[in-house]
Amino acid sequence: MKFRRLILANLFRKKIRLILTIGSFAVALFLFAFLGVVRGAFNRGADVAGADRLVVIDRVSIINLIPLKYRDQILQIPGVKCITHNNWFGGVYQDEKNFFPQFVIDPENQRQVFPELVVPDDQWNNFVKDRQGAIAGARTAERFHWKIGDRIPIKTTLYGGGSWEFILDGIYHGQRPENDETQFWFQWDYFEERIPQAIKGQIGWYVLRVNSPDDAVRVAKAIDAKFANSPNETKTETESAFAAGWVKQFGNIQFLILTIGSVVFFTLLLVTGNTMAISVRERTSELAVLKAIGFSGRAVLFFILAESLVIALAGGVLGLSLALLAVPALAKALNGMLPQLVLEPSILVVGLFAALAVGIASGILPGLGAMRMRVVNALRRV
Amino acid sequence: MVRVDGNGGSQSLIRVRGLNKTYSRGGEKIQVLQGLNLDVDKGDFVAFMGPSGSGKTTLLNLLGGLDVPSAGSITVAGDEITHMSGSKLTQWRARHVGFIFQMYNLIPVLTAYQNVELPLLLTKLSGSERRKHVETALGVVGLADRMRLYPRQLSGGQEQRVTIARAIVSDPTFLLCDEPTGDLDRKSADEIMALIEELVAKYGKTVLMVTHDPVVAARAHTTLHLEKGVLVEGTASSRQSVLAGGAA
Ligand SMILES: Nc1ncnc2c1ncn2[C@@H]1O[C@H](COP(=O)(O)OP(=O)(O)O)[C@@H](O)[C@H]1O
Ligand SMILES: [Mg+2]
Numbered sequence: 001m002k003f004r005r006l007i008l009a010n011l012f013r014k015k016i017r018l019i020l021t022i023g024s025f026a027v028a029l030f031l032f033a034f035l036g037v038v039r040g041a042f043n044r045g046a047d048v049a050g051a052d053r054l055v056v057i058d059r060v061s062i063i064n065l066i067p068l069k070y071r072d073q074i075l076q077i078p079g080v081k082c083i084t085h086n087n088w089f090g091g092v093y094q095d096e097k098n099f100f101p102q103f104v105i106d107p108e109n110q111r112q113v114f115p116e117l118v119v120p121d122d123q124w125n126n127f128v129k130d131r132q133g134a135i136a137g138a139r140t141a142e143r144f145h146w147k148i149g150d151r152i153p154i155k156t157t158l159y160g161g162g163s164w165e166f167i168l169d170g171i172y173h174g175q176r177p178e179n180d181e182t183q184f185w186f187q188w189d190y191f192e193e194r195i196p197q198a199i200k201g202q203i204g205w206y207v208l209r210v211n212s213p214d215d216a217v218r219v220a221k222a223i224d225a226k227f228a229n230s231p232n233e234t235k236t237e238t239e240s241a242f243a244a245g246w247v248k249q250f251g252n253i254q255f256l257i258l259t260i261g262s263v264v265f266f267t268l269l270l271v272t273g274n275t276m277a278i279s280v281r282e283r284t285s286e287l288a289v290l291k292a293i294g295f296s297g298r299a300v301l302f303f304i305l306a307e308s309l310v311i312a313l314a315g316g317v318l319g320l321s322l323a324l325l326a327v328p329a330l331a332k333a334l335n336g337m338l339p340q341l342v343l344e345p346s347i348l349v350v351g352l353f354a355a356l357a358v359g360i361a362s363g364i365l366p367g368l369g370a371m372r373m374r375v376v377n378a379l380r381r382v
Numbered sequence: 383m384v385r386v387d388g389n390g391g392s393q394s395l396i397r398v399r400g401l402n403k404t405y406s407r408g409g410e411k412i413q414v415l416q417g418l419n420l421d422v423d424k425g426d427f428v429a430f431m432g433p434s435g436s437g438k439t440t441l442l443n444l445l446g447g448l449d450v451p452s453a454g455s456i457t458v459a460g461d462e463i464t465h466m467s468g469s470k471l472t473q474w475r476a477r478h479v480g481f482i483f484q485m486y487n488l489i490p491v492l493t494a495y496q497n498v499e500l501p502l503l504l505t506k507l508s509g510s511e512r513r514k515h516v517e518t519a520l521g522v523v524g525l526a527d528r529m530r531l532y533p534r535q536l537s538g539g540q541e542q543r544v545t546i547a548r549a550i551v552s553d554p555t556f557l558l559c560d561e562p563t564g565d566l567d568r569k570s571a572d573e574i575m576a577l578i579e580e581l582v583a584k585y586g587k588t589v590l591m592v593t594h595d596p597v598v599a600a601r602a603h604t605t606l607h608l609e610k611g612v613l614v615e616g617t618a619s620s621r622q623s624v625l626a627g628g629a630a
Contacts, residue, residue: 002503009491289487292448293501293548294476296469376449379483380439 003299007306013279018311021275025315025358026322028268029351032261033323036347039257042250051213052081053113054220055242056206059233063088065202066232074208077222079215083208084109087191091154091164093144100140102154102184104191104204113207116175117183123148123170131190134166137181141171154184159195177342207239265358272362276308280366287370288378297371304367305360312359316352324348383423384604386613390421395588396445396556397421401454402611403440414440416611418454422556427582427589429599432608438592439560441608445590446479446558447471459555476504480549484561487545488533494520494544495529501552519547522585523577539570546577556588557581563598575601 011018056074058064065087074083089102107128111119119127119135127133136146146152152166166186174181192200210219220236227234237245280287287300323343331341383390388399398420405412414437422428430438443449445456447463455464463474488497498519502512520526523543533541542562549557559578563571579601581587591602599605606613 002509005496006489006492006500006503009489009496013491285485285487286489289481289483289489290500291472292446292475292481294472294504296472374449376443379448 022315026319029319053239056236059235081209082112084113085203087204091156105185117172119170119172127169133169134186135170139181277366288375301367301371305363308363309359312355316355385421388419394421395424397457402452404452427603429602429605436608478555480554480557482559484564498547519551523547559591
């Protein structure tokens with residue numbers, strides 16, 4: 001395009017200003033991508049939840065235990081396909097900062113309820129036979145360089161305390177990248193054998209699958225109705241509602257992120273809008289000359305918009321590229337504390353469009369002003 | 383032939399009839415031009431003089447299609463520009479008018495070459511054709527060896543030459559100069575005037591120029607005075623000012 005040189009020359013008119021403006025875009029877009037990643041990490045549970053899965057917890061608090069004997073009663077409710085139960089172990093491997101979630105599982109039914117977490121059959125069969133056996137998610141196994149057959153001691157202050165020793169029999173992989181690959185599973189029988197008498201026969205929560213997602217609400221109501229007025233009333237939710245409730249424990253993250261994001265973009269708009277206005281105002285007479293020699297108002301508007309769009313694009317690409325580099329590093333540094341930090345392509349696309357929108361918005365007012373400016377008035381001012 | 387009595391024939395290149403321009407400032411109306419007539423033929427070189435505020439720039443802006451009159455008509459090479467819409471007028475300017483302002487008004491971030499090329503970007507000329515035209519125009523103004531320089535690397539006189547090259551590069555119908563030497567020292571001013579004279583004599587350009595310098599005006603074929611909103615041909619008082627300017 002033959003106007004390229006004019007647009008570029010105008011861009012590079014004030015280099016410091018150009019760098020600062022591109023920098024503002026880069027910082028804002030980096031922040032945007034980062035917020036998107038954090039939001040994604042918190043919401044992932046709800047996103048990957050099976051629509052046909054229900055979670056049954058104690059009505060008062062998830063930390064209260066519920067009786068194992070509820071299982072058979074739940075299975076009697078029409079529409080329930082299979083059920084498993086879990087306990088939170090909460091132990092420490094070597095050091096506090098090596099956190100990963102440990103679940104006591106029911107080996108007979110775990111795989112039916114969570115088919116997306118895949119364990120090779122031979123490994124699973126060894127695990128089922130091995131009272132002290134354990135299965136680890138691929139990310140956790142990789143993090144600690146565990147191999148099949150390794151002995152893994154886990155200390156706990158609960159359940160009578162002490163160090164529990166497990167043997168790694170298998171490694172599970174998620175079918176989708178969003179699946180949580182950080183969990184550590186071991187057998188209910190081994191757990192129940194070692195815990196104090198008072199809490200034997202008590203599980204943390206049930207997870208069950210219904211025949212069809214359409215049954216979910218009805219089954220959930222039936223379960224809670226069944227145990228109403230018992231010593232352990234239950235609260236049954238779909239897995240996604242459960243995950244959303246889990247996120248809410250951390251405060252209204254969604255709202256916080258939206259607010260921060262809006263403030264960032266609004267500030268960016270003010271900064272770049274002001275910069276574009278100054279940059280156009282200081283060359284009013286040049287723009288007037290362009291119009292005098294035959295450039296149309298629309299051409300002038302186009303030049304200014306092109307300038308602000310190039311700035312937005314350059315800053316946007318820069319910020320998002322930095323995020324692409326930084327997120328994996330950050331995920332590593334966080335040591336798997338959050339389920340999974342992923343910079344999804346949709347974040348990049350939305351970010352780029354948002355940057356371009358800010359680019360247009362910041363160029364449009366000065367651009368329209370220049371387009372409507374009357375040459376004679378502009379030339380008289382000099 | 384240049385006439386100001388409104389009796390020029392239809393062959394005039396520029397024909398102005400009954401031109402009025404009124405500004406309103408704070409509710410008060412200022413009549414700047416009041417029934418002005420003018421006929422200019424191809425190849426004429428006209429200087430407009432008059433005291434500050436008499437409407438010289440206003441007249442030039444109207445002739446160049448930068449502003450619209452309150453009444454009257456301007457016809458250039460058979461086209462009446464007074465009824466053209468904004469965008470048609472813009473296209474007309476690109477085709478027919480070369481502007482040379484007092485402030486050189488070059489784009490500081492473009493080289494001399496790129497400044498001169500600007501009007502050609504509005505044409506369908508190819509890159510190599512544009513190059514030929516730009517180099518020719520810069521050759522005419524004697525700056526062929528400076529075309530890679532930026533305006534700030536040029537002297538005032540050289541900058542004004544670049545402006546002239548930009549004004550002639552698309553071979554417009556006529557040139558409008560508003561105090562082209564107003565910001566220059568005598569020597570540079572003389573050189574610029576010699577260049578404009580050459581454009582008229584050698585290349586047959588039609589030039590309309592505003593100046594308040596009688597020495598500069600004396601270079602034109604005809605000097606017209608703007609008095610009370612109309613043009614009059616050389617008067618006793620103006621001849622005196624020419625003498626005074628010459629003696630100074
Ligand atoms: N946009 C405008 N609004 C109001 N008055 C104007 C405007 N432009 C010019 N004038 C007035 O018109 C008169 C002629 O101005 P101008 O054509 O610039 O004179 P000259 O070029 O001869 O000095 C002056 O009195 C000036 O103040
Ligand atoms: Mg003037």
